[in-house]
Amino acid sequence: MVSLVLRRFPGGMSGHLSRFGPPIILLLLLLAAPLVLSDFRVNLLGKILAFAILALSLDLIWGYAGMLSLGHGVFFGLGGYAFAMFLKLEAAKGELPDFMFWSGLKELPIFWAPFQYAWFAIPMVVILPSLLAGALGFLVFRSRITGVYFALISQALALMVSILFIGQQPYTGGTNGLTNLTSVFGHSLYSVETQKALYYITIAFLVGSYLLCLGVVSSPFGRLLVAIRDDENRVRFSGYDPAIFKTAVYALSAALAGIGGALFAPQVGIVSPTMMGIVPSIEVAVWVAVGGRGTLIGAIIGAIIVNYAKSLLSEAFPDFWTYFLGALFIGAVLIFPRGIIGLLRREGWQWPQWMSVARRRLNAVGSATASVWRGIR
């Protein structure tokens, strides 16, 4: 239907308007959202925008460099934990955090101590994820592990990190994670004003991340990434070392995901290992695929639409949601591989072969019936 409308107005969405129109419209909508939505929904949208940063970070490496990471929740989680450790210590007011006390620890572990200072915890939000991604990426890309192999290794990473966090109850809070985060820099997390401020801060970071990614993909570095995606060997023969560029963009993407996690933690008041596991990590890919991979703005739109739909549908029909999500995974690659943005740009709507065959047969049946009908009349 959208493409029909567009066909009526040729050139209407072309040029600068089609490039910058959707992001600006989206930004205005998001800025205006608190005026019309309830506080609960604004808080929900704030969480979703933190997810949008995560989706953006995945689109940067999947859409542009061709690396499908099925473990991006790990970096989101690490960023979340880094900031939540600071918040937890703020909530504990100089005493030992509750879960450590329950687990029988007598004093704060050494690696926790520096997290009581914001100047340490906040940089760690980006440093921890990018260090892990840099180390893993260096090892993996250096040995020329690509495609499906990389996807599986990143998925294994999600499993390992999440079970590691679950297993270390005294240091990470185990399955529950870090709970009862009460305030951020002295502002209560339960107050509407703080949550609204966090909402606008998240928008600011989302815009910043979007512009950063846009800058990266339109730079020579970004063009090299696309070249690596399309033919890695040719890039190698041209004298570049793809491993270095891939590691760099993987680490950058992990840092962005970490920022998303750090914005997510205070809006929810809890971080837990479940957000780092296999299941949430692979869901990020479907957000990006639904919005349209390799478009950046598509990742944001996809994250917003899928997550909003999730919270609406799973409130009403929890069982139905899983079927829907399964269908979304299949549909996103089989029926509309270019996503919503591809649909808007009128390049995407591909019928799979069996469907187009079925359509042709239906048309044939239709015209046959029509001629028979005419004959009868």
Added chain:
Amino acid sequence: MTDPAAWAVQIFNGLSMGSIFLLVALGLALSFGLMNIINLAHGEFIMIGAYTTYSLQQLAIVLTGTPAADYSYFISIPVAFLVAGAAGFIIERLLIRHLYGRSLDTLLATWGVGLFLQQLARTIFGAPNVQVVSPSWLTATVDITTTLVLPVKRIFIIALVMLCLGGIFWYMFRSNWGRRTRAVMQNRPMASSLGVATNQVDSLTFALGSGLAGVAGCALALLGPIGPSMGTFYIVDAFIVVILGGLGQIPGTILAALLIGMFNSIFEFSTTAVVGKVLVFALVILFLQWKPRGLMQLRGR
């Protein structure tokens, strides 16, 4: 800890766990070697196999009035193979062949299938785990010394896997379809131009791999509870086995499965289950630095 018998038991457990990984990983390795795709719903075939075992046992209880575990379990092994294989065949025909050459997209689409199957199991059997009663003579143990006690269950699983392995070797190296499969693995366009129906080979191999996962589900039903998401629990280990084993190589997969099974159980014994898994993962990543294409690889030109 230092007792050699305890270590022997661990190695034995590792062997039986490794042989289950092998059953799961073989299907993955075959379809990866053939079609260059990884099926993320492969774990759900384990689940299908396990629930088939459970359903047959429930049916036997309804029919005979007694928990006739001794008979129903044996019938359930071939039935689980057929049911999971049929499910794999349908999924290959309906979905996977339309994604030929798009490996990463196949990952996502098959994950969707997996979600679907899990929810279906939840709808049919309910979310709580169910349990299969083991056949009575499988619950015995073989006491070699007073400390070295081997459960018959695990010996049975190893024997079952050996049997399946024998079947696979017969299929791959002695049957006509196996010869065609190997031809397509080596050179698809050439095999196709010489008259091999590559799409039939794809479907059949995929169904075979799925069936093996179903048998693995049968074996796992003896060891633990059956739940809708039990597949995801084992599948990552199977992926690591495939990565370590090398591109679609059956001997590499066998070796990798046994190694992973052993290391898992030895590390778990000497540290904790969690640290053990993480150590194995780290070792595999480091190993790939040395041999990026896994333990065995197809010689390319």
